[in-house]
Amino acid sequence: MTVSTADDPIKLAEFEARLERGETIEPKDWMPEKYRKQLIRMMSQHAHSEIVGMLPEGNWITRAPSLRRKMVLLAKVQDEGGHGLYIYCGTETLGIDREELVEQLLTGKAKYSSIFNYPTLTWADIGVIGWLVDGAAIVNQTMLAKTSYGPYARAMIRICKEENFHKRQGYEICTVMAKGTPAQRAMVQDAVNRWWWPSLMMFGPSDGTSPNSAELLRWRVKRETNDALRQRFVNLTIPQAQAIGLTVPDPDLRYNAETENWEFGAIDWAEFQAVISGNGPCNRERMAARRKAHDDGAWVREAAEAHAAKQAARSREHAA
Amino acid sequence: MSSETQWPLWEVFTQEGDAAPHEHAGSVHAVDAEHAMQNARDVYARRGKVVSLWVVPTASITASSPGDAGPLFDPGSDKAYRHPQFYKSPRGVKIF
Ligand SMILES: [Fe+2]
Ligand SMILES: [Fe+2]
Numbered sequence: 001m002t003v004s005t006a007d008d009p010i011k012l013a014e015f016e017a018r019l020e021r022g023e024t025i026e027p028k029d030w031m032p033e034k035y036r037k038q039l040i041r042m043m044s045q046h047a048h049s050e051i052v053g054m055l056p057e058g059n060w061i062t063r064a065p066s067l068r069r070k071m072v073l074l075a076k077v078q079d080e081g082g083h084g085l086y087i088y089c090g091t092e093t094l095g096i097d098r099e100e101l102v103e104q105l106l107t108g109k110a111k112y113s114s115i116f117n118y119p120t121l122t123w124a125d126i127g128v129i130g131w132l133v134d135g136a137a138i139v140n141q142t143m144l145a146k147t148s149y150g151p152y153a154r155a156m157i158r159i160c161k162e163e164n165f166h167k168r169q170g171y172e173i174c175t176v177m178a179k180g181t182p183a184q185r186a187m188v189q190d191a192v193n194r195w196w197w198p199s200l201m202m203f204g205p206s207d208g209t210s211p212n213s214a215e216l217l218r219w220r221v222k223r224e225t226n227d228a229l230r231q232r233f234v235n236l237t238i239p240q241a242q243a244i245g246l247t248v249p250d251p252d253l254r255y256n257a258e259t260e261n262w263e264f265g266a267i268d269w270a271e272f273q274a275v276i277s278g279n280g281p282c283n284r285e286r287m288a289a290r291r292k293a294h295d296d297g298a299w300v301r302e303a304a305e306a307h308a309a310k311q312a313a314r315s316r317e318h319a320a
Numbered sequence: 321m322s323s324e325t326q327w328p329l330w331e332v333f334t335q336e337g338d339a340a341p342h343e344h345a346g347s348v349h350a351v352d353a354e355h356a357m358q359n360a361r362d363v364y365a366r367r368g369k370v371v372s373l374w375v376v377p378t379a380s381i382t383a384s385s386p387g388d389a390g391p392l393f394d395p396g397s398d399k400a401y402r403h404p405q406f407y408k409s410p411r412g413v414k415i416f
Binding site: 026028029030075078079082085086089090092097098099154155158162304305307308311312 | 326327329345346347348349351352354355362363366367383385386
């Protein structure tokens with residue numbers, strides 16, 4: 001890339017007209033540099049979140065309470081790894097290598113979702129993550145399935161199909177615990193109390209203060225505002241909590257019959273800022289675990305390359 | 321370092337069910353075709369009804385470019401006689 005001159009105004013107008021007509025932008029199409037940059041930032045953050053998101057749940061695979069729960073959790077965590085790969089490959093269509101993206105994650109240059117910097121203290125956390133965290137992700141990803149960039153939209157459609165199982169298994173764990181012994185009930189309620197507010201923060205800053213929102217909406221990368229998505233999530237989730245006798249830790253929560261919205265209290269944005277800037281409860285632990293996994297996998301990558309080189313040499317010998 | 325995680329790119333096509341066409345699913349990085357096949361299975365065929373997989377080195381694909389779309393595809397839309405609606409048949413006659 002050369003000097004960052006302004007985009008050609010005629011091409012920009014054509015591009016915006018295409019978006020206006022609801023057309024999808026494909027990798028080889030002309031696009032403003034800013035659109036490309038915003039997408040690389042957003043998609044790679046999303047891919048990193050899927051990968052780092054494997055850690056809090058992976059923490060419970062060996063301690064799942066039954067073989068059924070262990071199989072389910074393994075499958076879910078494997079799905080999240082797959083989600084990361086779908087989105088990395090989508091991001092590569094914008095002209096950046098996965099290697100560079102991975103390096104940005106490992107060096108701490110790139111961000112990932114704040115939610116994965118919270119600890120999974122009990123088995124109930126696994127239920128609540130599936131229910132609330134995957135639940136919130138589904139609301140966001142359903143919107144992104146209609147994003148203007150084709151490869152991102154297609155990755156989201158694939159992901160949305162898989163997320164429904166994630167949410168269902170989580171809600172099932174919560175349902176069983178909520179109907180269990182007083183200790184189990186208390187454990188799942190405690191997990192909801194800890195994960196509720198961080199789940200609401202997953203949708204990002206409020207529209208007024210979100211630095212990227214306006215441009216992303218104009219270019220139809222995002223189709224709805226953070227606040228609208230957050231409200232949809234709350235409206236979906238409160239009846240689910242009520243159905244199994246759980247509450248959310250918000251004294252200001254009330255139903256507005258006129259707007260048909262569950263109105264909720266103020267979000268602690270100072271906490272959100274602290275967590276995304278590296279000072280959440282588990283940021284250091286997560287990054288250390290990612291780096292260790294990357295380093296520990298080095299011999300596998302080397303072995304795969306050596307094997308491929310040997311195979312290639314052997315088939316050349318055959319041909320000669 | 322150059323090959324750390326940046327093995328060659330392969331495009332993956334999945335056939336979801338008997339008689340369905342192979343459709344593009346996404347891509348994987350892999351050292352060779354066999355490895356690409358394994359990665360494609362793990363990434364794109366974890367569930368569902370995939371009955372067949374193709375992996376193709378991305379570098380071997382020749383794609384049309386958006387700038388060519390006009391001259392390449394225009395002739396397709398200005399030949400109305402290639403569509404059945406172009407032809408009239410007597411009222412009441414059942415053609416199909
Ligand atoms: Fe996911
Ligand atoms: Fe998920």
